[in-house]
Amino acid sequence: MHHQFLTSFFPLFFSHHSSPSTTSLQSTLEKPKQVQLTRFDRIKAKYKGPQITISPEVEAEVGFSYSAFDDAVAATDYSFNRNDVVKGTVVQYDKGGCIVDIGAKASAFLPLQEAALIQDGVSIESLIEIDEERNFEIISEEDENGQLMVSIRRIQYREAWDQVVAKQETDEAFDAECVSVNRGGAIFLVNGLRAFLPGSHLTGRLPDEDLIGQTLPLKFLEVNQEENKLVVSNRRAVVEAQMADLSRGDVIDGLVKALKPYGAFVEVGGMSGLLHISQISMDRIVDLEKVLQPGQKIKCMIIDHDKVNGRIALSTKTLEPEPGDMIRDPERVYDMADETARIYLEKQEAERKKREESAQNIVLGLGDALDDLGSSDKSSDNLDSLLS
Amino acid sequence: MADVNLAQLLEAGVHFGHKAYRWNPKMFPYIYTERNNIHILDLVQTAQLLKRANSYVAKAASEDKTFLFVGTKRQASAVIAQQANLCNSYYVNHRWLGGMLTNWVTLKSRTERLKTLEQQEVDGVFNLLPKKEASLRLKELEKLRKHLNGIKNMSRLPDVAIIIDQKREMTAIQECRKLGIPIISILDTNCDPDLVDIPIPGNDDAVRSIKLILNSLTDTINQNRSV
Numbered sequence: 001m002h003h004q005f006l007t008s009f010f011p012l013f014f015s016h017h018s019s020p021s022t023t024s025l026q027s028t029l030e031k032p033k034q035v036q037l038t039r040f041d042r043i044k045a046k047y048k049g050p051q052i053t054i055s056p057e058v059e060a061e062v063g064f065s066y067s068a069f070d071d072a073v074a075a076t077d078y079s080f081n082r083n084d085v086v087k088g089t090v091v092q093y094d095k096g097g098c099i100v101d102i103g104a105k106a107s108a109f110l111p112l113q114e115a116a117l118i119q120d121g122v123s124i125e126s127l128i129e130i131d132e133e134r135n136f137e138i139i140s141e142e143d144e145n146g147q148l149m150v151s152i153r154r155i156q157y158r159e160a161w162d163q164v165v166a167k168q169e170t171d172e173a174f175d176a177e178c179v180s181v182n183r184g185g186a187i188f189l190v191n192g193l194r195a196f197l198p199g200s201h202l203t204g205r206l207p208d209e210d211l212i213g214q215t216l217p218l219k220f221l222e223v224n225q226e227e228n229k230l231v232v233s234n235r236r237a238v239v240e241a242q243m244a245d246l247s248r249g250d251v252i253d254g255l256v257k258a259l260k261p262y263g264a265f266v267e268v269g270g271m272s273g274l275l276h277i278s279q280i281s282m283d284r285i286v287d288l289e290k291v292l293q294p295g296q297k298i299k300c301m302i303i304d305h306d307k308v309n310g311r312i313a314l315s316t317k318t319l320e321p322e323p324g325d326m327i328r329d330p331e332r333v334y335d336m337a338d339e340t341a342r343i344y345l346e347k348q349e350a351e352r353k354k355r356e357e358s359a360q361n362i363v364l365g366l367g368d369a370l371d372d373l374g375s376s377d378k379s380s381d382n383l384d385s386l387l388s
Numbered sequence: 389m390a391d392v393n394l395a396q397l398l399e400a401g402v403h404f405g406h407k408a409y410r411w412n413p414k415m416f417p418y419i420y421t422e423r424n425n426i427h428i429l430d431l432v433q434t435a436q437l438l439k440r441a442n443s444y445v446a447k448a449a450s451e452d453k454t455f456l457f458v459g460t461k462r463q464a465s466a467v468i469a470q471q472a473n474l475c476n477s478y479y480v481n482h483r484w485l486g487g488m489l490t491n492w493v494t495l496k497s498r499t500e501r502l503k504t505l506e507q508q509e510v511d512g513v514f515n516l517l518p519k520k521e522a523s524l525r526l527k528e529l530e531k532l533r534k535h536l537n538g539i540k541n542m543s544r545l546p547d548v549a550i551i552i553d554q555k556r557e558m559t560a561i562q563e564c565r566k567l568g569i570p571i572i573s574i575l576d577t578n579c580d581p582d583l584v585d586i587p588i589p590g591n592d593d594a595v596r597s598i599k600l601i602l603n604s605l606t607d608t609i610n611q612n613r614s615v
Binding site: 038039040041043044047049050051052054058059061062063064065066068069072073076077078079091092094099101103104105106107109142145146147 | 391393394398401403404405406407408416417418419420421422423424426427428430431432433435436439461462463465466467591593594595596
């Protein structure tokens with residue numbers, strides 16, 4: 001068996017040596033400009049089958065000569081590879097797309113999904129016209145019939161990203177329309193690209209169904225073409241003048257954005273603040289959802305703020321006229337909020353003074369003892385200096 | 389006689405063949421050379437054979453012979469219907485049903501059914517029927533129309549068949565050969581010229597190429613038909 005294989009192999013090997021191609025190989029080494037013979041030319045040289053000889057009368061009959069044809073063929077450069085951008089003309093509509101003539105052997109196919117960046121589910125006729133000439137990108141290799149698939153969407157996608165990157169350089173605010181809403185935020189269409197707006201960056205409202213179709217001013221948060229990440233912010237685009245005025249003890253309106261086991265996130269003057277569960281009411285709160293709902297407008301007091309990190313600590317406990325009102329009757333709390341706050345602040349002030357006085361008394365008492373010890377410099381007359 | 393010159397043929401891409409490894413060696417005499425791994429057809433022969441086909445078609449048209457155009461591929465579908473209507477010939481541009489010619493007797497009953505349904509549609513019978521029946525009949529009408537619209541009015545077998553993609557319409561070619569109907573066909577580099585009576589070597593994948601060749605043939609038919 002092995003012997004047979006070897007013997008059948010050898011004649012092939014020898015015939016290869018005796019063919020004229022080796023001599024031409026030698027000559028190619030001497031004359032590097034010689035044209036390489038294609039497989040077809042080699043077959044033609046050895047062909048012994050029936051040949052069709054074309055007489056010169058045929059050329060006259062047909063109206064053109066072989067030399068003209070030859071020149072034309074030599075002039076053509078046929079290369080259609082994947083990711084090439086070629087010019088083409090739409091020739092006819094077809095089911096699921098349209099047929100495009102790009103000068104290749106077979107007419108290329110443009111699927112409906114690849115015809116436009118923004119998919120509205122419309123028909124192919126509305127997106128592109130017959131005999132329209134534009135650039136297409138080849139997105140597939142030739143199939144068994146030699147047909148390629150082309151796309152307009154890829155080109156538009158790249159152009160859209162270039163525009164977006166340019167916009168980010170200038171960092172200017174722009175308008176965009178919301179197309180869908182999900183748990184984390186909303187999706188906006190920017191230049192045909194889908195950009196994500198996180199819920200925490202949306203001012204003045206919650207990401208809910210009403211947002212779809214609305215146009216809002218936005219600025220870019222993150223633009224990353226390689227990872228296909230495009231994040232925008234409404235908060236950055238909206239001017240926040242109230243930020244500078246906020247201080248401890250202010251009573252302001254807030255919008256409940258989200259509920260967590262440990263409290264609620266409330267948006268206050270463009271910044272996000274935390275209303276801790278222990279700070280909502282004097283009484284213990286069993287079920288947070290019964291008291292607060294996302295989207296609810298409430299009044300709250302700022303008890304602490306960290307401008308550096310952009311964090312605010314809020315409280316409604318201090319606004320309760322009677323302890324437990326937040327659970328029983330929140331409306332009453334909001335109505336009397338300013339009043340209650342004023343009372344609370346006065347009480348705080350009064351308590352602070354009392355604490356100061358008692359501290360003074362202690363120090364005074366200490367002062368007598370210290371006098372007994374013999375340090376007569378620290379007399380009660382210099383109490384203020386001691387306390388300051 | 390609608391003549392085509394070199395510029396038109398080149399612009400339509402008639403000389404492009406399939407990739408070199410996909411050829412049928414029987415097409416060797418019609419291939420000019422190989423460039424960029426694809427075969428280039430010999431346009432001088434193409435033009436000559438097109439002329440020969442035109443003269444044959446002219447003679448047949450003057451003798452009042454009927455023509456059947458067959459082309460079911462995506463690129464050819466719309467062109468075939470349009471060109472056949474231009475010269476009042478029959479055509480098949482969706483799937484060639486098996487036995488369309490060899491089992492003509494049965495197919496004829498289907499065309500009769502198509503005609504009755506169309507008549508019913510015109511008369512408004514569908515409005516009198518219950519909704520479900522009407523929709524069933526409409527669906528049947530659509531299906532019949534899709535496949536048989538081109539041969540609706542064919543009363544007997546055609547005299548000449550003009551076929552676009554030989555590899556795809558192999559059933560049609562076999563039926564025509566069985567019945568002795570002469571075949572004119574566009575041959576690509578992967579086709580078999582022995583199966584066809586009058587070959588026209590050319591590109592059968594590009595819309596422009598098919599349109600150019602068919603245009604030439606239908607013009608000839610129109611000119612030579614005795615009115």
